[in-house]
Amino acid sequence: MKCRKCGGRAVLELRRHNTALCGPDFVGFFRRHVLETVRRWRMFTRDEPVLVAVSGGKDSLALWDVLHDAGYRTIGLYLDLGIFDYSRASKARCEGFAAERGLELRVVAVADEAGAPIPAVRDATRRPTCSACGLSKRYLMNRAALDAGFPVVATGHNLDDEAATLFGSTLRWDESALARQTPVLEATHPKLVRRVKPLFRMSERETAAYAFVRGIDYIVEECPFARGATSIAHKEVLNRLEDTSPGSKAMFLQGFLERARGLFQARETVTLAECVRCGQVTTGEVCAFCKLRDQVTRATRPSRPAPAAEAHPLDLPGTRGLIADLHAASEIHAP
């Protein structure tokens, strides 16, 4: 198979683009696509410093690589979830990446902020792990960016991630989730920073190939808590459709963004306030992260004769509706 551009040996066939490219030409292709996405979707300008949320996986490190190479001012943010060896290994990859390039990496540990690492948060809240983790990550990303004066956080979500999320939301016709599905979540409140996904048009296979060709040392393992996740089943469905009809994933996501999202967005109304406890944005009085932290505090305190539940100073009435709040918290970026 020959590179369509230079005639050299192709390393990757891109069926949906009906082309095949050698390593260097693929790197150029990938970068052009990502930077064009940044410009066309007005994700950030040359003047804006970008906080890149990195997990140690191929997507976020590929994103950081592209942005740094293109001359954007970037700092990495690693959120240490405290998920045993998985977190240790992924943190090492981020540190290695930053050190090699002389880039700054900031590390925030969920355990310091939520009171316990993700495995203990899961036990304390008895909620799906990915939900508590997602809430914590969105909260901490936003706060880290605000504290450091960054107007924008970029994440490594790729086409497969976005199409799978859309697929799940569509199967449930979850109007709020559909209204929020966009590669650019604007800052609709002074306490929110813009959240952007410059890789949303690149497939998982393409980001993996980019990371490989660029020699990026990334963590290959998936998070141990992701096993059996619905999003993985949905990715498999979409992969089968893509096999039969190359381009269907992109068509599904792009068609939604162009023709349907506006309908759901127009119906969505969210009133934002500041959390009376931490000052971050919430749709209620106390934000979902503060409630989560309360739950963790209660669950991890050494056992002793418990006072009557209603007398506990942290047992605010609102904490009982945590599921609804976690849901609302993921909406706070809805325009």
Add this chain to the structure above:
Amino acid sequence: MKCRKCGGRAVLELRRHNTALCGPDFVGFFRRHVLETVRRWRMFTRDEPVLVAVSGGKDSLALWDVLHDAGYRTIGLYLDLGIFDYSRASKARCEGFAAERGLELRVVAVADEAGAPIPAVRDATRRPTCSACGLSKRYLMNRAALDAGFPVVATGHNLDDEAATLFGSTLRWDESALARQTPVLEATHPKLVRRVKPLFRMSERETAAYAFVRGIDYIVEECPFARGATSIAHKEVLNRLEDTSPGSKAMFLQGFLERARGLFQARETVTLAECVRCGQVTTGEVCAFCKLRDQVTRATRPSRPAPAAEAHPLDLPGTRGLIADLHAASEIHAP
């Protein structure tokens, strides 16, 4: 496995309803669900005669059986597509069903109306067979009902059919198709009759079980042209999701009808006129079926020195946009 109602031997487990039923109790369950659907969606009243479009398959014959048994005034309509043995066998099933019950069956042959049977129509138009066939069926059903003074045509589309159609439209975010997806297409023009789908909440497995338990002799084979159809691939995807999570097909369709369809419908504007040739409804000047018939006429005429293409009296400018017209024709029921 025991019947949850009478304790007898169950013949069918209904996972999404978390129950199992014996033959007689399943028949009762099925009928109640269908009749409740007719009432709740105001498909037709007791006073309205119903033209039931039957294909000889399990769904449409099960529908006719339920409606006739419940005392509705029904007449069957069989559209003879002229698809070789498949059509002969399916027509015989419809005739047998009607004769056994002393019901009237009307037969309309596509060959008489379009100028050729479906296989020749396909060759003449070089279009996907299912598309030309669907157009012909919708047109002829509507005309047969109008001619005979029926206010409503009922078809046997089941939950699997409707969910697969919705799935395909959603993957493409086809706004017009999404706006039209409903179990009740109202008559929005004097030349249109209402089109309803009383089985849209019953799964394919359930209609098959009903036909089996009721001893209905139906044609098991699929139409030979349906092989490899995208809708079949989509049904398989939905079946896998249903296996993992029973009820997901119904949730997908119901969620759409409750929360999303209105958004697409509100944006849809279609202006209806009467075809200058046949008087049936069209969004243009000449309807898609008349254009289809013209194409068939030209293609099936004995060959002789052809006059210049532009001089041919039937080669109206509009016929060149047949694909767009076929598309528009499927929209004519859009409210």
